[in-house]
Amino acid sequence: MTKKEILVLEDLLGSNKKIAADIRNQLSKKGILAVNLLSSPGAGKTMLLEKLSEVLKPDYKMAVIEGDIETERDAERIRAKGIPAWQIMTGGACHLEAKMIGRLFPDIPADLDFLFIENVGNLVCPASFDLGEHLRCVLLSTPEGDDKPKKYPKAFITSDSLIISKSDLVSILPFDIERVSKEALEMNPRLEIFVLSSLNGDGIKELSDYFIQALHKLRSDHA
Amino acid sequence: MHELSLITNLFDILEKQANDKNAKKIVHVKLQVGVLSGAVPELLESAFDIYKKDTIAREAAITIEKVPLKMDCKDCKAELISNDYILTCSQCGSSNLKTIAGTELILEKIELEI
Ligand SMILES: Nc1nc2c(ncn2[C@@H]2O[C@H](COP(=O)(O)OP(=O)(O)OP(=O)(O)O)[C@@H](O)[C@H]2O)c(=O)[nH]1
Ligand SMILES: [Mg+2]
Ligand SMILES: [Zn+2]
Numbered sequence: 001m002t003k004k005e006i007l008v009l010e011d012l013l014g015s016n017k018k019i020a021a022d023i024r025n026q027l028s029k030k031g032i033l034a035v036n037l038l039s040s041p042g043a044g045k046t047m048l049l050e051k052l053s054e055v056l057k058p059d060y061k062m063a064v065i066e067g068d069i070e071t072e073r074d075a076e077r078i079r080a081k082g083i084p085a086w087q088i089m090t091g092g093a094c095h096l097e098a099k100m101i102g103r104l105f106p107d108i109p110a111d112l113d114f115l116f117i118e119n120v121g122n123l124v125c126p127a128s129f130d131l132g133e134h135l136r137c138v139l140l141s142t143p144e145g146d147d148k149p150k151k152y153p154k155a156f157i158t159s160d161s162l163i164i165s166k167s168d169l170v171s172i173l174p175f176d177i178e179r180v181s182k183e184a185l186e187m188n189p190r191l192e193i194f195v196l197s198s199l200n201g202d203g204i205k206e207l208s209d210y211f212i213q214a215l216h217k218l219r220s221d222h223a
Numbered sequence: 224m225h226e227l228s229l230i231t232n233l234f235d236i237l238e239k240q241a242n243d244k245n246a247k248k249i250v251h252v253k254l255q256v257g258v259l260s261g262a263v264p265e266l267l268e269s270a271f272d273i274y275k276k277d278t279i280a281r282e283a284a285i286t287i288e289k290v291p292l293k294m295d296c297k298d299c300k301a302e303l304i305s306n307d308y309i310l311t312c313s314q315c316g317s318s319n320l321k322t323i324a325g326t327e328l329i330l331e332k333i334e335l336e337i
Binding site: 001002003004005006007008009010011012013014015016093094095097124125127128129150153154157186187189 | 225228229232233235236240244246247250254259260261262308310311318319327328329330331332333334335336337
């Protein structure tokens, strides 16, 4: 019997990264912009998608992948808006992985403009898994408190934009939008920040314009 | 708790390595885990010990090296090292920093019996 030491140097997330890169590449070629929405449970991801669908639907084709531990509820809410939606039930897993998106790939229509992916409500684990998205957006709702970026750094560091949601409640909460924006920008200077309410519609147009712009950029980059 | 899913990936790599090398068993596994990797070393260890039963690594010990966050200041060129997320350069106050290490999640090496 001989003992042997072997240098491996392999990334534990390597297989996820590879699948994600492949998904991103295929979506880019089709001209579909994929957006990964991250937040703690109940920050307003589904309601934002419901609201966005109203703004985007007249001119753009969108679809939604919903990630939840259990139930079809979120996908049903999206379908009720006339938007195609697939529900991934992770059965306990606290995050989506690229291979789960990959399995749905054959069903995704090639003529889409936007593919939104609502991750499992969790501000920690989903941040480690690239799903092949072009844009990662982290939602922070005003009732959660303005001290979150530093407490959950990875979600904020790895995102392209920060969406401060439920802005309609800010007048009755001790939530300082400037403080949270400053802290988040110090951690990640490339963050684009949006403040919005899916209840009264404030800020929804700005966010949808941002997605539309990103879609045009993606298409001109891959033309 | 996504550590179990990371350990599942680890075992995919371990089984492939053991196969390639015709190993009888794996006796030691060494990981490098950055402070900003998003994974908790203690949870990785627990998940490893649960998962290893009935595998080629059932007798294996695991060692996890925690890699601190290392950043370079792009303005004053200082090298900053910390176990926390660094927002600004301690030398010049700049927030123009580049991450050099601390996000990795790597199987560094294994010890086999052949
Ligand atoms: N006041 C206010 N409430 C909102 C807003 N957006 C969402 N809500 C409420 O917040 C709750 C959670 O909203 P969801 O859209 O289901 O949140 P989610 O992030 O999809 O939740 P999970 O999928 O369970 O993680 C619901 O009761 C919504 O009505 C908003 O802009 N303002
Ligand atoms: Mg939801
Ligand atoms: Zn400096």
